[in-house]
Amino acid sequence: MRGVRKRFGATQALGGVDLVVASGEVHALLGQNGAGKSTLMKVLSGAIQPDAGEMRIDGAPYAPAEPLDARRAGVAMIYQELSLAPHLTVADNILLGAEPVRRGLLDRAAMRDRAARALAELQHPAIRPGAVAGALPIAAQQIVEIARAVAIGCRVLVLDEPTSSLAQADAEALFALIARLRAQGHAIIYITHFIEEAQRLADRFTVLRDGHTVGAGGARGGGEMATATVPVIVDLMVGRRVEQLYPRGARNVDRKREPLLEVTDLRGARKPERASFTLHRGEVLGIAGLVGAGRTELLRALAGLDPVVSGRVRLGAYSGSATPGVRWAQGMALVSENRKEEGLALGLSVTDNLTLSKVPTLVRPSALRPLTARWIAQLDVRCQGPDQPIGELSGGNQQKIAIARLLHHGVDVLLLDEPTRGIDVASKAQIYDLIDGLVTREDPPKAVLMVSSYLPELLGVCDRIAVMCRGRLGPARPASEWTEASLVHEAALGSDTDSEAA
Amino acid sequence: MTAESTVDNRGAPVPRVGLARRLMASPVLRKNLGAAAGLLAVFILFTALLAATRGLSFADPANLETILRQTTIVALAALGATIVIVSGGIDLSVGAVIALATVVIAGLLRAGAPPTLAALGGLAAGLACGALNGLLVTRLRLVPFIVTLGTMLVIRGVAKGLAHDQKIDAPTSWLNELLARLPAGRAWLLFPAGVWLLFLLAFAVGGLLLYTRLGRHVFAVGSNEQAARLCGIPVARVKLAVYVLGGFFAGVAGLMQFSRLTVGDPTGANGLELNVIAAVVIGGGSLSGGEGSIAGALIGALIMQTLQSGCSQMGWPNWVQEIVTGAIIVAAVALDRFRHRRSA
Numbered sequence: 001m002r003g004v005r006k007r008f009g010a011t012q013a014l015g016g017v018d019l020v021v022a023s024g025e026v027h028a029l030l031g032q033n034g035a036g037k038s039t040l041m042k043v044l045s046g047a048i049q050p051d052a053g054e055m056r057i058d059g060a061p062y063a064p065a066e067p068l069d070a071r072r073a074g075v076a077m078i079y080q081e082l083s084l085a086p087h088l089t090v091a092d093n094i095l096l097g098a099e100p101v102r103r104g105l106l107d108r109a110a111m112r113d114r115a116a117r118a119l120a121e122l123q124h125p126a127i128r129p130g131a132v133a134g135a136l137p138i139a140a141q142q143i144v145e146i147a148r149a150v151a152i153g154c155r156v157l158v159l160d161e162p163t164s165s166l167a168q169a170d171a172e173a174l175f176a177l178i179a180r181l182r183a184q185g186h187a188i189i190y191i192t193h194f195i196e197e198a199q200r201l202a203d204r205f206t207v208l209r210d211g212h213t214v215g216a217g218g219a220r221g222g223g224e225m226a227t228a229t230v231p232v233i234v235d236l237m238v239g240r241r242v243e244q245l246y247p248r249g250a251r252n253v254d255r256k257r258e259p260l261l262e263v264t265d266l267r268g269a270r271k272p273e274r275a276s277f278t279l280h281r282g283e284v285l286g287i288a289g290l291v292g293a294g295r296t297e298l299l300r301a302l303a304g305l306d307p308v309v310s311g312r313v314r315l316g317a318y319s320g321s322a323t324p325g326v327r328w329a330q331g332m333a334l335v336s337e338n339r340k341e342e343g344l345a346l347g348l349s350v351t352d353n354l355t356l357s358k359v360p361t362l363v364r365p366s367a368l369r370p371l372t373a374r375w376i377a378q379l380d381v382r383c384q385g386p387d388q389p390i391g392e393l394s395g396g397n398q399q400k401i402a403i404a405r406l407l408h409h410g411v412d413v414l415l416l417d418e419p420t421r422g423i424d425v426a427s428k429a430q431i432y433d434l435i436d437g438l439v440t441r442e443d444p445p446k447a448v449l450m451v452s453s454y455l456p457e458l459l460g461v462c463d464r465i466a467v468m469c470r471g472r473l474g475p476a477r478p479a480s481e482w483t484e485a486s487l488v489h490e491a492a493l494g495s496d497t498d499s500e501a502a
Numbered sequence: 503m504t505a506e507s508t509v510d511n512r513g514a515p516v517p518r519v520g521l522a523r524r525l526m527a528s529p530v531l532r533k534n535l536g537a538a539a540g541l542l543a544v545f546i547l548f549t550a551l552l553a554a555t556r557g558l559s560f561a562d563p564a565n566l567e568t569i570l571r572q573t574t575i576v577a578l579a580a581l582g583a584t585i586v587i588v589s590g591g592i593d594l595s596v597g598a599v600i601a602l603a604t605v606v607i608a609g610l611l612r613a614g615a616p617p618t619l620a621a622l623g624g625l626a627a628g629l630a631c632g633a634l635n636g637l638l639v640t641r642l643r644l645v646p647f648i649v650t651l652g653t654m655l656v657i658r659g660v661a662k663g664l665a666h667d668q669k670i671d672a673p674t675s676w677l678n679e680l681l682a683r684l685p686a687g688r689a690w691l692l693f694p695a696g697v698w699l700l701f702l703l704a705f706a707v708g709g710l711l712l713y714t715r716l717g718r719h720v721f722a723v724g725s726n727e728q729a730a731r732l733c734g735i736p737v738a739r740v741k742l743a744v745y746v747l748g749g750f751f752a753g754v755a756g757l758m759q760f761s762r763l764t765v766g767d768p769t770g771a772n773g774l775e776l777n778v779i780a781a782v783v784i785g786g787g788s789l790s791g792g793e794g795s796i797a798g799a800l801i802g803a804l805i806m807q808t809l810q811s812g813c814s815q816m817g818w819p820n821w822v823q824e825i826v827t828g829a830i831i832v833a834a835v836a837l838d839r840f841r842h843r844r845s846a
Contacts, residue, residue: 305732325734334732342732345725347792356722357733359715405733 014039014050015211019189023155026178026188028202030195030233036211037191041158044189045077046070057156071097075156076149082141086134091115093133094148118151119143122177139170146177150186157181158189163197175201195233207236246460247433249440253283253463260447261332261413263302266311271297273471275311279413282445284435285476286452286462288487294471295451296337299415302449303327303334315413328357328409335402337417337451339395343402346391350376350383353390354401358409375404380430396427403434414438416450420457432461439463455484469494537785537801540834544805548812558815565811570693571681573807574700575600575758576774580781580799581707582632582751587782588711589744590724590791591639591646596752596775598657599631601768603756605665608766611672621677624760625753631657632749636742646745654775661768670766680761696758703754707747708796720744724791780827781806784834805830 014036021027031037042048044055046064055062057073064070070077084093091111100110115129124143127136133144142162149157159178163171178188178201192198198205207215215236259278266275271294279285287295300306302313308321318330327333336343344353351365351372372386379400383393390398399419406414416435420428438446452458458465459479466476467490474490549560559565579596586593603624610620631653638649680696691698711717719740722730731737759771783789784805785798806827813823 303732304734323734323736324731325736328734333734336729336732341726342728345722345729345792347725348721352718352721353729356718356730356735359718361715363713363715363718365712 014043016053016213017208017211018213018216019206021156021187021189023187024182024185025203026182026190026201028198028205029189029191029208030198030205030236031208036208038160039211040208041077041160041189041191044070044075044158071152071154074154075158076152076154077158078142078145078149078160078162080161082138082145084133084141084145086132088133089129090119090127090131090133090136090144091129093144094118094129094151096148098152114151115147118147121150122147123180124177137170139166139173142166142174143177146181150181155185156187156189158191160191162190163192198233205233207233209236246457247436248460249436251282251440251463252445253280255280257281260316261302261449262312262314264312264314266298266301266313267309268294268297268301269307269309271471272301272468272473275468275473277466277473277476279447279449281412281447282439283463284439284448284450284461286450286458286465286479287468287473288452288455288458288465289468289491291453293468293491295468296417297471298468298473299334299417299449299451302332303415305334328411331411332413332415333357333406333409333411334415335399335406335417335419337421339398339402339422344390344398347389349387350381350390350393350401351386354405354408357405371408375401375408379404379434394424394427396423396430399423399427399431400434403431407438412446414446414448416448418452419450420452420454428457432457435461455487458487459484467491533786533795534797534801536838537798537805537834540784540837541801541805541808544808544812544830548808548816552812552815555816560812560815567683567693569804569807569811570697571683572811573803574681574696575755575762575771576777576781576807577700577800577803578703578758579752579755579774579778580785580803581703581796582748583775583778584782584785584787584794584796584799585707585711585720585744586646586748587779587787587789588724588791588794589720589741590727591741591744592650592779592789593635593745593748593752594647594650594775595631595635595654595657596748596755596778597771597773598654598661598775599628599749599752600756600759600771600774602631602657602661602664603627603753604760604763604770605661605670605766605768607677607757607760608670608672609664611675611677612670617675617677620672620675621757624757625750628749628751628753628756629746630749631752632746633742635749636745639745640738640741658768665766665768667768669768672760672765674764677757677761678764681758682761696761699754703751704796704800707751711796716740716743721792724793726792777803777806780831784831786838802834805834 017036017040019027019029019040029037029040039048043050044064046067046069049063049065057075062073062075064073064075067077085096088096091114094115095111100107100114102110112129116125119125119127119129122143124140124147127140127143133141136144146157162174166174178190181188182203190198190202205217206213215233257280259280261279263278264276267273273294275298277285287298289295297306301308304322304324304327312319313321315327315330315332322330324333340346345356348356351368354372354375355368369386375381376383376386381393381397381400381404383397390401393401403414403416403419419435420431423431435448435450439448450458450462459482462479464476465479465482465487467474467487469491472494474494545560552558552560579600583593583596606627607620607624610623611617615623635646635650635653638644638653639646642649679694680699681694684691684694709717711720719730719735722733722735723737723740723744727737730740756771760766763770781802782794782799784802785795785800787794787798809827809830810823813826
């Protein structure tokens with residue numbers, strides 16, 4: 001691929017990207033979210049067409065008009081969200097679109113054979129061709145998807161963040177599989193933002209930032225190794241020194257005053273099992289932990305979205321459980337980790353989304369528009385205007401509106417679930433800035449409870465951090481007393497004090 | 503969207519723009535341009551066809567008035583159906599509710615009730631059916647398609663039971679004039695009361711959807727129910743209100759149906775719900791929710807009635823009308839999706 005460009009309206013998603021991948025090579029494609037990785041892959045798979053630039057496979061020009069062309073040319077994509085038909089069997093899925101037919105009827109025996117052969121080739125014969133795909137664990141489903149690509153003879157495999165949903169052991173198995181595919185002469189493009197993974201696995205790498213190739217080199221062996229140390233790659237990805245990311249104003253938390261939010265032995269329907277903490281005005285409390293530890297459930301219970309089974313939630317003058325509507329009125333609300341499915345109504349306008357929690361009884365669009373425009377200006381949201389459907393905005397700009405909704409409503413306690421997931425680094429910095437501004441401002445400062453899986457972010461933004469492990473929330477300690485290593489340790493093993501108590 | 507009518511990247515408000523451009527920027531107009539163009543095309547087509555082959559004038563004011571009167575029943579029901587569809591739901595019981603309303607009205611009239619009371623009785627029957635749908639959808643958490651498929655049969659059954667499987671004759675009253683052609687003495691009214699009622703209610707519902715909290719909540723629930731819940735919107739209450747309104751407007755449509763038939767017919771308006779849904783969808787409503795407009799639904803209803811009227815004046819048999827109507831529904835929605843994709 002040379003000089004590939006793509007514009008979306010005013011946004012230059014790709015501004016000249018070069019990528020060369022040889023057969024028998026694992027090529028890591030690195031970059032922050034929003035760097036253009038997904039767009040590049042959509043171009044490669046024929047889902048969208050580039051505005052300029054050319055692509056070649058084995059020297060032959062390659063210009064797929066649709067995903068089917070890509071498959072014919074031997075390019076297969078394995079997306080983060082797997083694309084299996086969950087109700088069909090493994091064999092059906094592997095040979096989907098390439099079913100063997102005998103005398104006008106499906107040749108079931110041949111299908112099972114070929115599927116079994118493909119799985120054996122990947123050294124995963126334990127997956128039965130007759131099993132229903134949706135019933136398999138995610139890791140096995142991923143193998144099925146790779147088997148499909150191999151069975152129809154694809155030579156270029158593109159894996160998009162393949163380990164994001166896998167446990168450690170499954171990831172190891174996947175790495176071994178990728179090594180075998182490489183040995184068989186497949187070209188593999190491996191998209192990730194885990195630099196360590198890329199270093200282990202890849203022969204060479206390319207770094208994208210803001211739609212440009214900003215660096216490339218060999219990740220293992222050879223003279224280029226020197227260029228590929230982790231800090232160098234990070235600098236390439238981020239494009240600036242990381243320390244500047246986390247602004248910190250003077251945080252004056254008056255701990256002698258009554259806390260704004262006091263949670264005692266909170267227990268949800270399934271999770272959290274036990275959570276106690278206090279949150280004062282003017283502070284950011286971070287919650288670390290593994291995915292599935294119950295952090296999101298804690299926030300949802302606090303926001304009134306999930307039931308509280310036992311325990312006490314005292315918010316200012318109010319106590320007891322409540323519905324989401326009541327929580328908004330009391331001044332506490334959630335920004336969901338899942339913008340697309342829960343956070344925003346993507347088909348509706350920026351204004352609608354911003355004012356959703358606080359629609360006046362009689363709506364005067366002409367009065368709402370300037371109000372939205374003010375928030376757009378204040379938070380530097382890139383959009384065409386208050387009436388633009390929010391689904392057309394980038395993730396970072398969507399997130400700013402999701403947070404602005406809370407500010408517009410005037411809540412005191414902001415529950416932020418993975419507030420920077422899936423957004424570009426510039427927007428991240430702006431959101432950190434925004435959070436800092438909220439807790440350091442004078443009139444009166446807000447309180448923020450923030451869940452994040454990205455540890456540097458927690459350490460950089462929070463005043464105190466508590467770790468959740470298997471539904472139990474450990475004690476909150478000042479951020480300066482934590483390190484990434486100690487957070488990881490407690491997330492995996494639980495808090496020492498907690499195990500003593502139990 | 504034009505660059506002038508927007509806020510620029512930095513969010514600075516831009517200078518005021520001209521009225522014409524502001525009107526074009528208004529979503530009501532912009533979104534319904536396609537449907538309106540479709541209506542115009544159908545209309546011109548039949549005007550030309552009829553003038554050329556039969557020497558009839560399709561654009562004759564009397565003919566237009568007839569089309570409008572004939573559209574009223576479907577259009578009234580479509581007001582409610584638009585709300586339901588925007589909320590992401592569907593109401594298949596509309597035809598049955600209309601039949602039940604005619605039976606209730608005729609029954610009350612025959613029992614000697616004054617016409618006003620009988621009319622209110624019909625509306626109450628619609629409200630009750632809507633409340634039943636709404637309660638089943640929100641309390642049992644069933645898919646609206648299934649709920650209203652069931653209530654469609656239940657309500658139809660109740661109507662037939664009440665009427666002992668017969669048409670109910672009712673004494674004539676002013677109710678029968680709601681959709682009748684105006685007598686010469688009152689021609690200054692332009693349209694009969696039923697059509698005026700449609701205009702009035704259309705403005706009311708259009709305003710409800712665009713300019714009230716309930717309306718915005720209906721859009722939010724239809725666009726993303728989870729996000730609506732997250733924002734503290736009482737989703738169940740909104741849905742209940744949506745189906746009650748849907749039932750109410752089916753009741754109003756039933757009143758008009760009775761006015762036209764002058765009898766209570768438990769087997770009438772069979773399959774009418776599909777015309778109603780088609781009107782909403784032709785007018786830009788999305789069955790997955792979050793999209794749709796009253797203006798669009800009215801245009802959709804008019805397109806279908808214009809087609810029907812044009813076909814029958816051409817002397818084409820019923821089956822041709824059905825094929826043409828079906829094709830138009832598919833074509834209209836396909837066109838709408840195509841425009842969506844291009845603008846996205």
